[in-house]
Amino acid sequence: MIKIAVYGKGGIGKSTTVSNLSAALAQKGKKVLQIGCDPKADSTISLRHGKELSTVLDTIRKKKDNFTLDDVMCIGYQGVACVEAGGPIPGLGCAGRGIITALEKLEKKGIYDVVKPDIVFYDVLGDVVCGGFSMPMRSGYADLVYIITSGENMSIHAAANIAMAIDNFKGRGYAKLGGIILNHKNVKSERAKVEELCEDIHSQIVGELSFSETVQDAEPMKKTVIEAFGTSKMAEEYRKLADKILSRQG
Amino acid sequence: MKQVAGLISTYSSDEFGICSALYELGGMVVMHDASGCNSTYTTHDEPRWYDMESMIYISAISEMEAIMGDDDKLIHDVIETAQQMKPKFIALVGAPIPYMIGTDLKAIAAVIEEETGIPSFGLEANGMNGYLSGISMAFDAIVDRFCKKEVLKSTQTKVNILGATPLDFSLNGSIDSIRRWIKNIGMQTGACFAMGSSLEELSKAGKAQVNLVISYGAMEIAKKMEEEFDIPYVVGVPVGKLFAATVEHCLKESLETGKSQVVCQKYKADIRSEKKAAIIGESVYATSLAGEIEQQYGISCEVLCPLETEEMILRSMDKQTPEEDDLMEALEGMDIVIADPLYKPLCPKKASFYPLGHIAFSGRIYENKIPDLIDREFEETGGLR
Numbered sequence: 001m002i003k004i005a006v007y008g009k010g011g012i013g014k015s016t017t018v019s020n021l022s023a024a025l026a027q028k029g030k031k032v033l034q035i036g037c038d039p040k041a042d043s044t045i046s047l048r049h050g051k052e053l054s055t056v057l058d059t060i061r062k063k064k065d066n067f068t069l070d071d072v073m074c075i076g077y078q079g080v081a082c083v084e085a086g087g088p089i090p091g092l093g094c095a096g097r098g099i100i101t102a103l104e105k106l107e108k109k110g111i112y113d114v115v116k117p118d119i120v121f122y123d124v125l126g127d128v129v130c131g132g133f134s135m136p137m138r139s140g141y142a143d144l145v146y147i148i149t150s151g152e153n154m155s156i157h158a159a160a161n162i163a164m165a166i167d168n169f170k171g172r173g174y175a176k177l178g179g180i181i182l183n184h185k186n187v188k189s190e191r192a193k194v195e196e197l198c199e200d201i202h203s204q205i206v207g208e209l210s211f212s213e214t215v216q217d218a219e220p221m222k223k224t225v226i227e228a229f230g231t232s233k234m235a236e237e238y239r240k241l242a243d244k245i246l247s248r249q250g
Numbered sequence: 251m252k253q254v255a256g257l258i259s260t261y262s263s264d265e266f267g268i269c270s271a272l273y274e275l276g277g278m279v280v281m282h283d284a285s286g287c288n289s290t291y292t293t294h295d296e297p298r299w300y301d302m303e304s305m306i307y308i309s310a311i312s313e314m315e316a317i318m319g320d321d322d323k324l325i326h327d328v329i330e331t332a333q334q335m336k337p338k339f340i341a342l343v344g345a346p347i348p349y350m351i352g353t354d355l356k357a358i359a360a361v362i363e364e365e366t367g368i369p370s371f372g373l374e375a376n377g378m379n380g381y382l383s384g385i386s387m388a389f390d391a392i393v394d395r396f397c398k399k400e401v402l403k404s405t406q407t408k409v410n411i412l413g414a415t416p417l418d419f420s421l422n423g424s425i426d427s428i429r430r431w432i433k434n435i436g437m438q439t440g441a442c443f444a445m446g447s448s449l450e451e452l453s454k455a456g457k458a459q460v461n462l463v464i465s466y467g468a469m470e471i472a473k474k475m476e477e478e479f480d481i482p483y484v485v486g487v488p489v490g491k492l493f494a495a496t497v498e499h500c501l502k503e504s505l506e507t508g509k510s511q512v513v514c515q516k517y518k519a520d521i522r523s524e525k526k527a528a529i530i531g532e533s534v535y536a537t538s539l540a541g542e543i544e545q546q547y548g549i550s551c552e553v554l555c556p557l558e559t560e561e562m563i564l565r566s567m568d569k570q571t572p573e574e575d576d577l578m579e580a581l582e583g584m585d586i587v588i589a590d591p592l593y594k595p596l597c598p599k600k601a602s603f604y605p606l607g608h609i610a611f612s613g614r615i616y617e618n619k620i621p622d623l624i625d626r627e628f629e630e631t632g633g634l635r
Contacts, residue, residue, distance in 0.1 A: 100352050131319055131352030138354055171364070172357035 039087020055086020096132020
């Protein structure tokens with residue numbers, strides 16, 4: 001089982017990218033589990049065509065421990081198992097602690113044994129803002145972390161922070177940094193800026209995604225690019241990135 | 251009202267269950283909590299505190315350390331102290347603050363072990379669960395880190411006692427009485443988790459042929475040792491004469507068959523009275539006591555368990571009563587109530603109340619009034635009359 005956590009600044013395209021990677025790998029016959037680790041609970045929306053899905057934390061709130069995996073998981077496009085950790089009531093509680101509880105509960109309910117995934121994606125909220133959001137990179141969860149960034153300064157700063165968190169945790173048996181995914185926003189000197197980031201954090205660009213209207217066209221259809229525009233150039237880029245990530249995991 | 255204890259006390263927490271379970275094993279136990287929180291344990295819940303040394307520490311986490319997630323101070327303090335004290339192991343115990351900020355105690359323990367070479371583990375208590383889950387976590391860690399499956403079993407019949415802590419058995423001699431009783435039925439006590447046995451003795455628990463579970467806190471390790479070491483378990487406390495005889499019978503049967511069993515599901519009740527009694531408390535002890543009373547006095551006994559337990563331990567008439575409201579409802583119509591004295595406010599007016607102190611509930615307040623009921627007629631004890 002390959003376990004990958006994907007981090008990056010809010011709005012950079014993590015969920016879109018991860019969902020397309022899941023769809024691409026599922027098309028190749030891989031069993032994929034995608035766990036959204038964001039209180040917004042919209043990571044898997046394009047894989048499940050907008051179909052309602054109760055989040056793990058909402059379910060715990062309503063049913064305490066009396067629930068099954070079927071209550072919090074649905075099977076989306078090409079058999080991708082979709083789960084959303086969810087979060088507390090907006091403005092209250094602790095979102096980070098919520099992620100820890102959700103991931104621990106899923107493990108206790110035996111999700112990895114039941115789904116038997118070849119690949120698990122943890123799609124994690126913007127930045128490692130507190131202990132809870134480091135959970136997907138802790139021992140027993142992801143093996144590698146990929147950071148998505150564009151050439152925008154805020155996105156690069158977020159990526160640097162995430163890389164710093166990973167570096168702080170060395171010696172704890174946490175996930176290692178797998179590399180940077182450059183999601184182009186067509187800003188000036190974009191590649192050079194991200195290459196500079198890579199140099200600073202001793203990493204490398206493992207894949208690039210173009211700024212494309214195809215992605216925006218797929219969104220209102222509540223589908224991934226892989227499903228909606230499977231023969232497009234963009235779909236090909238996602239497939240190429242999926243292959244690259246798979247090959248890097250050995 | 252749910253989750254409100256308006257009239258009664260609350261049970262000791264998972265944090266203190268861990269400390270109690272590990273107290274005698276020569277390890278360094280560090281509660282990662284604000285200073286002051288440990289005094290509840292040391293003052294109220296740990297009767298050994300003034301007479302027996304133990305390396306129980308508190309990290310005294312400060313507000314800013316919590317806000318900033320400063321794990322380095324904890325790591326540094328633990329390493330420095332461990333290098334001086336040379337404990338046999340280091341246990342980092344969680345509490346509400348590290349729980350809420352998501353401190354990864356297991357990862358921190360791995361860092362400390364790497365640095366000191368001392369076996370270290372993180373126990374994810376949060377101060378919001380009961381003491382039994384803490385005992386369970388602590389024993390589980392000991393079995394995982396120190397016990398091996400022994401290929402060579404003892405030539406004599408050895409019984410491990412699982413679940414001994416003062417939180418359930420006080421220091422009234424009950425555990426010594428269980429050891430004596432085991433000797434009297436022709437067997438030997440192997441390891442006792444965890445009173446009166448050293449860590450080295452516990453590490454040889456795999457040599458025993460059968461485990462005796464005397465508290466629900468040890469249920470998980472009993473199951474683990476059954477699965478990994480092929481040791482069957484018998485669940486029951488040898489209280490009174492008749493129930494002790496039933497426990498003896500079950501131990502001998504399990505030795506022959508290799509199958510585990512719960513004693514309170516095995517005895518035959520001889521109900522001769524129209525009176526109804528309720529026993530409130532930890533499930534293994536309470537159901538054992540119910541078994542003795544039903545056999546000896548012919549009074550029907552219902553166990554009301556406010557703590558963690560599972561279906562196979564309770565009999566059909568017993569109830570899990572986690573809330574004060576549930577308890578009050580279940581006590582209606584009872585003629586006799588046997589419980590810790592702090593439960594008395596819930597006792598119906600017409601019912602007779604028999605106090606049976608429980609350290610995990612009332613601390614040391616009634617410490618001197620907890621009778622040793624092991625293998626004895628109750629009349630002898632001066633306790634339950």
